[in-house]
Amino acid sequence: MKTTLLLSVLCAVMAVAASEVCGSVTCATDEICNNITNTCQCNTTFYTYTPGSRASPNNTCTGATFNIQVSKCRLEKQGYNTSGIRLNGTDSECLAVMEIVDGISEMTLHHSVTSSVCNTEAVINSTHVTYTNQLYIFARREPVQRITDAVVNVSCSYLLNLNINRKETLDPVVINIPEANGSYAAVMMAFKDSTYTMLLFDSDVLTVEDTIYLSVKVPDLDANTFKLKVVNIYASPTNSSNQKYYLLQNGCPASDVPADQLTVESNGVGIESRFPMKVFQISNSNTVYLYADLALCTTDCTTTCGSQSRSLIIQPVSGNTGTFLDAAVYNYDGSSARSK
Template identity: 60%
Template sequence: MTLHRPMSTSDCNTVAKVNATHVTYTNRLYIFAKKFPIQTANDASMSISCSYPLSVNIALNVSLRPVIGTTVLNDVTGNGSYVAAMLAYTDNTFTTPLSDSNPLTVENKIYLSVLIPDLDVKTFKLKVVNIYASPTNSSDKKYNLLQNGCPGSDVPADQLTVDSNGVGTESRFAMKVFKIANSNAVYLFADLVLCTNNCATNCSSTQSKSDVSQKIDGKVGIYLDAWA
C-alpha cells in the first residue's frame, strides 16, 4: 500500500522539525479494523515521517556531477518567484541522483523529479504540463513524452509513467531510457505551471488530453547521454 499526502505543518497534527540541513515532517497513521459484522483484527497505528533537504545542493552532495537543471518561476500573483529543479535518479525511492558519469543504455529505467523545495503547498501546487525530448538544446525538433499531464502520443504507452503530478511541491515520473535516431544526445524539457489548487490531470478523460490552452509559467531541462 502506498499513501500520498502533501506534508504541511499543523495539517492533521503534522509536526515539522528543522535542523541545519533538513526538515522532517512526522505524524501518526491510524488504520482501523473493519467492525462489521464482526471485528477479527486489532486496530493498527504507526509513526510516519518524511525528510526533505533545505537545499537541493545538499541532496546532491552524494553525486559528483548530478544530472540537474534549474529555472526560476514567478507565482501566479506576480508577487514572488521560486527556483524549480529537474533531477534524474537511479532508484524509485528518489534518493540516489543520477550522475553524468553513469552509463545509460536503451531500456534502462530512470526516475525524474521536478520540484520546488520552498513552495508553500497550502497556496500552490506544481504541475508538469509537458515533457518532451530533443536531440539538441534548441528543442526545435521534439518528441512528446508527456502532453497536458498525460503520457504523450509520440512514444509507446509505457515509455513514461506518472507517479504524481499537480498535487504538491514535487512531480515524479518513471522513464525508460531511449535514443533519438542518429544521436546519443537526449535533452529533456518540462513545461511547468503553478496552480492554486490540486491540478492533477484525469488521463482517462479525452477532453483533458486535448486541452492545450494551459498557460506555461516556465521551462526546465536536463541532458542525458544514452547508448544502445
C-alpha cells in the same frame, strides 16, 4: 572609532546637502552640476582617497534577483571608471546603470539570477542551489592608471530542502510566479531508483529500455497555497534543436508514445512531480535534452488520463509560467543499446 565618526559626519553633511537641479535632471546629493554641459558630476570632496582600497559593492538577493549597488562617486574617487561596470557578459542587460538611492549616486544592477544569462552559473550541493557571477569594475586609464581592475564575486543562494547527497548533473532555472508574488528556483532531477534517492550522474551509462525516475520540483513553493503541475515534458537531441519528442502533453502521457514509455506517478498534488521513464534514443543522436513546461494550481490539479483519451484532457490551472527546465544531458552507450 575615528572611521565611524568620520562616516557619520559625512552622512550628516550629505543628508543636509540640497539636491541640485541640472538641466532636465536632479543631481544626487554627492553630485554637482556642470553648468556648461548640464550634466551631474561627482563632488569628490565628499570622499577621501584611500591607498590600497578596493571596490566593495553591496549584493543582496530579492526573490530571484541580484541587487548589486556600489557608490559611483566613491569608486571615481578611488580611480575606477564607472561607465563600464558589468556582470560576466557584454549584453546591455549585464551593464550597471546609475541610480539615485537615498539621495546618493549609486551604480546598480537588478538582474535575474537565471542560469546562463550574463553567464551566471548554478552550483548545487546537498542543501542549496547557489547562482554565482562576477562583477567587473575597471580602472580609469586616463590620464594615468593607478589601480588594477576589480573582479568581485556575487552570489544568491536558495534552499533546496532535498535529502540527497550530490547533484552535479542538475541545471536549475528560476521561474517568475506573479500569483505567488515572487520568483523561485525550479529543478529537474533524474534518479536511478524508484525511491528517488540515488541521483543519476553524467558518468552513468544508459542504454535503451533502462528505467530512470524524473523529478521536477520547486522546493520553496508554499505547498499550502500552490501545487506544481508539469504540463509537458519533451526531449530534443540538442539544447537548441527545434525537434521536439513529446513524452507528456497536457499532464498525460503523449498519445503517440508506448504506454510504458513514461508514467505519471504524481503530478499537480504538491511541490514535486514524479515520472518513471524508459530511456530512449533519438535518431542520429547520442544525447537527449529533457525539458518541462510548468504551471501552478491553487488546488490539487491532477489530470485523469484515460487509455483512449491520453493528452486530450486539459485541466485548467492558474499561474502557467511557460518556463522550460533543462535536465542533465545523458550520454548513451551505443554499443550496448538494445532496440525497442
